[in-house]
Amino acid sequence: MTLNLLAQQLVNAIELGSIYAMIAVGLALVYGVLRILHVAQAGIYSAGAFTGLFLYQKTGSCLVSLLLAMVVAGLIGALIERFIYRPMLTRPRIVALIASIGLLICFSDIFRIVAGPNQLAFDVPSLRGSYDLGGLLISRIDAAILTGTAIIFVLLRTVLQKTKLGFAIRAAAQDIETTEVMGINVARSVSWIFFISSAIAAFGGVMVGILYNAVYPDMGDMIAYKGLALIVIGGFGSLSGTVLASFLLAITETILTTYTAVPLSREGVAMLFLVLLILVRPQGLLGRA
Amino acid sequence: MCMNCAMASLQLNRAATMPPRIASGPSLTRRSFGAGLLAAGLTIGKRAQAADTVRIGTFGPFTGPAAGLGLQAKKGIEFAVQQFNAAGGVNGKTVELISYDDRGNRAEAVSVVRKLIENDGVQAIVDGSLSLTSIAAAPVVNDAKIPMVAAYSNAVGVVKGEDHVFRWASVADVQGWVVAHHAINERKFKTFALLMQDEEYGRGIINGAERGIEELKGKVVYKKAFAPAEREFRAIMTEIKALGVDSVIMSGFSPSLTSAARTGYELEVFPKAQFYIGCSATEIDWYNGIGSYGQGTIAALEFLAPTNHPFTKQFVADYIKATGEKVVSHQAGLSYDATRLVFDAIKRGGTTANGIWQALGETKSFVNLSGIEVKYTELREPMLPIALSSWDAPSQQYKLVKFEQEAALIDPRPWYKYYK
Numbered sequence: 001m002t003l004n005l006l007a008q009q010l011v012n013a014i015e016l017g018s019i020y021a022m023i024a025v026g027l028a029l030v031y032g033v034l035r036i037l038h039v040a041q042a043g044i045y046s047a048g049a050f051t052g053l054f055l056y057q058k059t060g061s062c063l064v065s066l067l068l069a070m071v072v073a074g075l076i077g078a079l080i081e082r083f084i085y086r087p088m089l090t091r092p093r094i095v096a097l098i099a100s101i102g103l104l105i106c107f108s109d110i111f112r113i114v115a116g117p118n119q120l121a122f123d124v125p126s127l128r129g130s131y132d133l134g135g136l137l138i139s140r141i142d143a144a145i146l147t148g149t150a151i152i153f154v155l156l157r158t159v160l161q162k163t164k165l166g167f168a169i170r171a172a173a174q175d176i177e178t179t180e181v182m183g184i185n186v187a188r189s190v191s192w193i194f195f196i197s198s199a200i201a202a203f204g205g206v207m208v209g210i211l212y213n214a215v216y217p218d219m220g221d222m223i224a225y226k227g228l229a230l231i232v233i234g235g236f237g238s239l240s241g242t243v244l245a246s247f248l249l250a251i252t253e254t255i256l257t258t259y260t261a262v263p264l265s266r267e268g269v270a271m272l273f274l275v276l277l278i279l280v281r282p283q284g285l286l287g288r289a
Numbered sequence: 290m291c292m293n294c295a296m297a298s299l300q301l302n303r304a305a306t307m308p309p310r311i312a313s314g315p316s317l318t319r320r321s322f323g324a325g326l327l328a329a330g331l332t333i334g335k336r337a338q339a340a341d342t343v344r345i346g347t348f349g350p351f352t353g354p355a356a357g358l359g360l361q362a363k364k365g366i367e368f369a370v371q372q373f374n375a376a377g378g379v380n381g382k383t384v385e386l387i388s389y390d391d392r393g394n395r396a397e398a399v400s401v402v403r404k405l406i407e408n409d410g411v412q413a414i415v416d417g418s419l420s421l422t423s424i425a426a427a428p429v430v431n432d433a434k435i436p437m438v439a440a441y442s443n444a445v446g447v448v449k450g451e452d453h454v455f456r457w458a459s460v461a462d463v464q465g466w467v468v469a470h471h472a473i474n475e476r477k478f479k480t481f482a483l484l485m486q487d488e489e490y491g492r493g494i495i496n497g498a499e500r501g502i503e504e505l506k507g508k509v510v511y512k513k514a515f516a517p518a519e520r521e522f523r524a525i526m527t528e529i530k531a532l533g534v535d536s537v538i539m540s541g542f543s544p545s546l547t548s549a550a551r552t553g554y555e556l557e558v559f560p561k562a563q564f565y566i567g568c569s570a571t572e573i574d575w576y577n578g579i580g581s582y583g584q585g586t587i588a589a590l591e592f593l594a595p596t597n598h599p600f601t602k603q604f605v606a607d608y609i610k611a612t613g614e615k616v617v618s619h620q621a622g623l624s625y626d627a628t629r630l631v632f633d634a635i636k637r638g639g640t641t642a643n644g645i646w647q648a649l650g651e652t653k654s655f656v657n658l659s660g661i662e663v664k665y666t667e668l669r670e671p672m673l674p675i676a677l678s679s680w681d682a683p684s685q686q687y688k689l690v691k692f693e694q695e696a697a698l699i700d701p702r703p704w705y706k707y708y709k
Contacts, residue, residue, distance in 0.1 A: 005531045012523040109352070117356030118573045119544055123580045130555055139555050212520045212548050214578050218354050221518070257513070258524040263487075265516035 004135050009254055015142040017250030018149040019211075022204040023223050024230035024242045025156070026197030032173040032237030033193055035093055036085060037228060039100040041201050042220030043107025044080075048073040048202025049209040049219060050111060053122045062124050066206050070199040077198025078191045086187070104224060111217035119214040127210055145207045152200055153243070160239075165192055173237060222267070229270040233277050235287020244285055249273060342385040343640040345370070345631060346405035347624075348426070349417035350393035354518065357573055358542075358620050362417030362440055363388055364612050365624035369632070371611070379636050387411060391422050398422035399429055406433045412642045413437070413635075415628050416454075417620070420444035420461075420489040427451040436634070436646035440627035441591075441620050443568070444489035445701075445708040448669055455649050455669040457627040460701035461493025461540070461567070462500075464589040467675045467693050468538055468565045469501025471587070476563060478535035482511040484525065484549065486541035491517070494540035494567045494589075496707060510534055517541070520548040526556050536563040543569045547578035554582040563587065570678075571619040576685065584682040592622050593676040593689055598660025616686070622658050630655055661692065670701040 023045065030038040048069045055065035080103065088096045127141040138146075160166035168189040171179040180186045204223075209215040230249060234241030253269050256262045264272060277284065347366050349359030367386060374383040387409045389401035398418060405411045406429070413436045416423050420442040430437045431451040439447050439454060443461035448454050472478045481502055485495040495512075502509055510532050513525055526549070529537060537558070539549055546566050553559040563585070569575070570588030594617045595605040608617055608625075617625075631645065633655065638648025652665045657673070664672040674694040678687035693699060 002531070005527065008527050009524055012527055015523070016521065112352065112356060117352075117360060119357075119547075119578050121577050121580060128581070137556055212578075213551060213580055214520070214544060214547070214574075216544070218518075221354075254524040257515075258528050263514065265487075265519065266521065267516070 008136055009258070010251075011136055011138060013251040013254040014247065015138075015146065016254065017247035018146050019204065019208060020226060020230060020250055021243045021246035022145075022149050022152065022200055022207075024227045024234070024246055025153075025239060026200045027227045028231045028234065028237060028239050028242040029169075029193050029197045031231055032239070033169065033176065033190060034085065034089070034096075036096045037093075037100065038085075038197070039097065039224050039228070040080060040103035040107065041077075041197065041227060042223040043104045044073050044077050044198045045201040045205040045223050046107060046111060046215075046217070046220040047076055047205070048198075049122070049205035049215045050115060052202070052206035053120060053209060053215045056122070056124070062126065062210075066203065069206050070202045073202030073205075074195035074199040077194040077201075081191055081194040086190075104220065108217050108220065115215075115217070117217065119216040121213050122206075122209040122215050123213055124210050139211075141207070141211045145211065148203060148207065152203060156196070156200075156239075159196070165189065169193055225267045226270055229274045231284075232274050233284055235284030238284065238286040238288075241284055241286030248285075339385075341382055343379075343382050343635065344385050344387060344409060344411045345628075346402075346409060346411035346414045347386065347388045347417050348391045348398060348401045348405065348414070348422075349388075350419065350422070351388075351390035353392040353394070355393040355419055355542075358419065358441075359390070359393070359417060361573060361618045361620035362624040364614070365440075365608075365617075365621035366415050366417055366628045368608055368611055368621075369625045369628035372607075373628075373632050379632070380640070382640055384632070388417075391418055391426075393419060393422060395422055395425035398426045402426040402429045406430070406435055411435065412640060413631050413645045415624065415631055416440055416442065416447075417624050418442060420447060423447040424489065427454045430454060434646070435642050436631075436649050438627040438631055438649070440624040441568075442490070444493055445705055446489060449705055449708060452669070453646055455630075457630060457671060457673075458623050459568070459591050459673040459675065459699070460670060460704050461490050462497030462704040462707070463673075463699055463701055464567050464675060465494040465497025465499070465538065465540070466501045466704075467497075467677070467698050468494075468567075468587070468589050469498045469505065469507070470698055471677055471690075471693070472536050472538070472563065472565060473502065473505040473507050476536070478563065479507055480532075480534045480536075481507055481509050482529045482532065482534045482537045482562075483509055483513070484522075484537065484539040484541070485512065485514045486517055486519075486545060487514040488517055490567075491540035493704075495538070497704065498538045498565075515541070515545065517545070519545050522549045522552045523556070525549075526552045526558050529553075529562070530556055530558045534562050536565060538565045540567045541569065543572035543575040544578065546570060547575055547583075550579060550586055551582045554584075560585045565589070568619055570680070571616070571622075571687065573614075573616075573618050576616055576618075579680070579682070579685075581682055583680045586680040587690060588678050588680065588687060590676040590678050590687065591619070591673055592626070592658040593678055593687060594622055594658050596659050596689070600656070600660050601658055604658065617658075626655075626658050659692070661694075666700075666702060668702055668705065672696065672699050672701070674699055 051072045052065050052069035130137045130139045168184045230245045234245035253266050349362050351359045370386045391398035416439040423442040424446045431453045437454045439456045441458045448456045594601045634645045634648035638644035654662050654664045657663050674692045677690040
């Protein structure tokens with residue numbers, strides 16, 4: 001393997017890892033506070049993609065449609081929290097998980113009924129083609145994903161570390177009851193968590209839709225499996241762990257599926273990684289023991 | 290569990306938990322009422338067939354991840370039925386089509402096929418489903434002695450050993466075999482990368498390609514399997530680019546084909562290397578997803594429509610007008626032809642299952658959607674010419690490279706020995 005090839009594969013893995021990170025960070029945010037495995041995030045991801053496509057067809061502007069799709073998805077996420085999860089918080093968490101799975105299936109069927117079963121093209125001419133950086137090819141859409149992911153993570157970190165809302169979120173993640181007693185409006189903080197995580201999911205959905213030029217009803221399936229694997233591998237509730245897990249998994253998948261005879265799909269690799277890791281380190285990479 | 294059985298079970302369970310009633314002569318208890326409903330439901334479920342119709346069944350994935358394929362097949366079948374009935378049917382009888390959703394699921398396919406046979410009393414089935422579900426359903430159909438024509442499922446296992454199951458499509462291995470011969474004999478390629486969708490259809494194409502490459506002294510330098518829903522091919526295409534192969538042969542459904550094609554073109558693997566793909570190249574998802582990429586991709590198709598043949602030109606025009614579709618997709622075209630084959634058998638053999646089966650078995654040849662006369666083998670498989678076609682991105686359609694009709698290349702029979 002030449003150095004150039006190695007570098008190209010590393011770039012490919014980083015591009016893939018940034019997609020995974022985008023998907024998983026929202027799940028980690030929700031789990032960190034509510035201890036809910038928000039599988040329906042995959043449906044919101046798809047909703048973001050469909051919304052983004054619809055708005056792009058109306059406006060012709062990728063940026064405007066992306067931002068609006070993120071807002072719409074954020075609202076959907078907040079509504080799900082308010083009307084579906086919040087009434088279930090007094091019950092065992094398995095109840096919320098079952099509801100979440102049901103929601104995901106509903107999302108998929110709704111998209112099929114509304115938009116049909118076939119994939120829809122999400123072709124953005126300005127994001128076609130590649131940049132050639134001294135022999136390394138980075139497609140325009142991948143460059144957009146990397147840039148957007150970096151911006152989102154910086155913004156997220158800023159909100160969590162430097163704002164009152166972020167303080168409330170971190171406090172609720174540590175101890176929700178005490179946070180309430182301290183006079184912090186936990187319900188509003190949780191709504192914001194769902195809004196933010198859903199908006200991030202929508203960003204992922206739109207960008208992946210453009211990347212593969214395909215928006216389709218089951219596009220959230222991959223997210224559902226991978227996202228759960230990543231928050232477990234990273235350590236439940238650990239945002240840094242989730243990001244680290246995303247890139248590690250992307251690199252592992254790239255190597256195993258391209259260069260070895262391991263007969264596993266990418267999802268299979270993710271699940272194997274998960275099982276092996278929790279055998280030796282049940283708290284995940286950066287989770288607390 | 291089907292809905293009827295679930296409802297009946299619910300009723301019986303509820304009846305079982307009711308407090309005992311004091312008997313005072315014959316009375317209609319809830320238990321007996323529920324049991325009566327169940328019996329009525331089962332009786333009503335076996336629908337009576339009108340004397341002036343013949344019932345044909347079909348099944349396929351109308352919901353779920355493969356719904357795009359199943360719904361297209363259903364359109365082709367329904368169009369054929371509509372045409373047949375509009376032309377007066379046969380011997381004063383029209384066709385009643387009954388269709389069920391198998392959701393792309395083996396157990397569901399078995400269940401709906403049983404329903405078609407036992408409840409609906411169909412005399413023949415046009416199978417509009419995938420290879421994996423068709424393989425599951427075939428023994429049920431065969432045991433019931435109902436003739437079935439598999440429209441587009443390509444795995445050998447669908448037909449092999451099931452003497453009431455016929456196929457209209459090609460055996461998957463034939464496609465790969467034809468592609469390998471074209472690549473080496475006509476294009477003089479020597480080195481190959483093979484990408485295989487890891488299920489019955491995908492394995493068949495690559496099996497045929499690999500054996501063809503081996504026989505013609507070509508060399509496979511890279512081979513990878515991937516899951517049916519896979520769309521991420523950057524790492525694989527990067528490696529293929531580094532290997533500098535002459536050609537990439539890929540099997541898969543069109544979402545994967547589209548992603549691989551786009552990635553290959555973006556990474557400049559194609560058109561430097563020739564991209565060959567299988568018959569799924571004319572699924573709707575290819576037309577929707579390929580965009581401006583894919584120029585020069587060669588597909589091994591089971592028909593091409595339209596051709597210059599007046600029959601196909603008229604069919605394409607009528608089909609597009611009736612359905613609102615932009616193209617005749619792979620599933621729609623093959624299902625249309627498979628249904629016509631059944632109607633032809635009805636005309637020759639009568640409207641009973643046995644008559645249709647015998648007529649299908651006696652079929653020596655049939656003119657397909659491309660206007661070509663297709664011969665039938667004793668294995669109930671067609672010698673289907675492969676339309677090698679090249680994708681023209683500006684016009685967004687396939688252009689014919691050649692109809693491969695050489696018997697040694699399109700004969701499905703030699704491939705049976707590779708499958709149990």
